[in-house]
Amino acid sequence: xxxxxxxxxxxxYLAGALAGVLxxxxxxxxxxxxxxxxxxxxxxxxxxAAGLLExxxxxxxxxxxTYFTKEKVRVDWQFMLVVGIFLGALGGxxxxxxxxxxxVPPTWSARFGPGRRRxxxxxxxxxxxxxxxxxxxxxxxxxxxxxxxxxxSVSGFAALGVFFLTGIAVARVVYGxxxx
Amino acid sequence: MTERALGLAAGLLFGFILQRxxxxxxxxxxxxxxxxxxxxLKFMLSAIVVGMVGLQLxxxxxxxxxxxxxxxxxxxxxxxxLFGAGWAxxxxxxxxxxxxxxxxxxxxxxxxxxxxxxxxxxxxxxxxLKGTVLSWKDWGKxxxxxxxxxxxxxxxxxxxxxxxxxxxxxxxxRL
Numbered sequence: 001x002x003x004x005x006x007x008x009x010x011x012x013y014l015a016g017a018l019a020g021v022l023x024x025x026x027x028x029x030x031x032x033x034x035x036x037x038x039x040x041x042x043x044x045x046x047x048x049a050a051g052l053l054e055x056x057x058x059x060x061x062x063x064x065x066t067y068f069t070k071e072k073v074r075v076d077w078q079f080m081l082v083v084g085i086f087l088g089a090l091g092g093x094x095x096x097x098x099x100x101x102x103x104v105p106p107t108w109s110a111r112f113g114p115g116r117r118r119x120x121x122x123x124x125x126x127x128x129x130x131x132x133x134x135x136x137x138x139x140x141x142x143x144x145x146x147x148x149x150x151x152x153s154v155s156g157f158a159a160l161g162v163f164f165l166t167g168i169a170v171a172r173v174v175y176g177x178x179x180x
Numbered sequence: 181m182t183e184r185a186l187g188l189a190a191g192l193l194f195g196f197i198l199q200r201x202x203x204x205x206x207x208x209x210x211x212x213x214x215x216x217x218x219x220x221l222k223f224m225l226s227a228i229v230v231g232m233v234g235l236q237l238x239x240x241x242x243x244x245x246x247x248x249x250x251x252x253x254x255x256x257x258x259x260x261x262l263f264g265a266g267w268a269x270x271x272x273x274x275x276x277x278x279x280x281x282x283x284x285x286x287x288x289x290x291x292x293x294x295x296x297x298x299x300x301x302x303x304x305x306x307x308x309l310k311g312t313v314l315s316w317k318d319w320g321k322x323x324x325x326x327x328x329x330x331x332x333x334x335x336x337x338x339x340x341x342x343x344x345x346x347x348x349x350x351x352x353x354r355l
């Protein structure tokens with residue numbers, strides 16, 4: 001086992017353990033300073049982002065919507081967490097020189113060719129469906145997968161299981177059977 | 181102010197760790213779903229085991245309250261299937277799409293845009309879902325130890341043992 005991976009990254013067990021420490025530290029810090037523990041999660045932020053964008057165009061529509069009212073359209077703790085993920089990944093990749101402009105990833109290209117438009121459509125459509133599912137399930141691999149399992153929530157185990165099993169089945173159809 | 185600063189600080193660290201763990205990449209996520217490269221699973225399971233121990237201790241010491249999401253069967257199964265299918269095609273989950281964009285993987289921006297659109301559509305169909313899928317079978321906010329009738333540390337130790345077994349398997353098969 002190595003500390004560094006072949007691509008210059010950190011050992012995944014170590015990086016994961018650090019993410020676990022961060023999850024606990026963040027929950028403790030928010031419990032102490034905000035009065036209520038906040039757990040890592042990202043997908044509700046997409047609802048708030050959609051609400052903020054829609055509010056700029058049609059404020060009355062957002063106000064009348066029960067889901068936006070339920071989730072509260074505002075820049076909250078999780079919204080800033082998501083902004084931070086972007087900035088942290090940007091900073092990290094610039095610092096170690098792993099920042100790369102990529103339009104079509106190799107695995108996609110091997111299956112669907114190097115066309116940017118096709119990849120853009122795939123990412124867009126996949127994003128729409130994934131978020132519909134994440135909102136319906138009330139969480140994504142962060143909220144259900146990491147935070148849910150860490151708290152021993154039944155919903156976390158169930159959701160992460162369904163996410164991965166479906167992902168495995170659909171990846172097999174979309175990218176072909178695994179060959180070594 | 182405190183709320184936003186705490187969120188930003190946690191996000192900066194989380195983004196940095198995800199980036200260094202090399203788990204933000206499309207090829208890695210798809211390789212995990214094709215069972216060819218288990219980096220994502222190694223990262224997630226390590227985080228989960230450490231987090232389980234830490235949060236359980238913190239909760240038993242009364243330093244924080246755990247907050248379970250409801251075990252709403254229809255919503256989790258149907259939502260989970262939609263999520264898994266979209267995740268396989270997009271190659272990113274919500275957090276990693278944002279992070280991958282930060283790493284320069286510009287196609288992740290289309291996934292982020294799609295996710296914002298998906299959230300907007302969800303907000304429109306929510307009233308209908310509330311009367312159908314979301315009301316099918318809700319077991320509420322339950323924890324696994326209660327559901328099984330065992331002590332939380334029994335679940336944690338069992339999970340850690342299974343995880344260790346998986347890690348040995350991943351290393352032996354060089355996944």
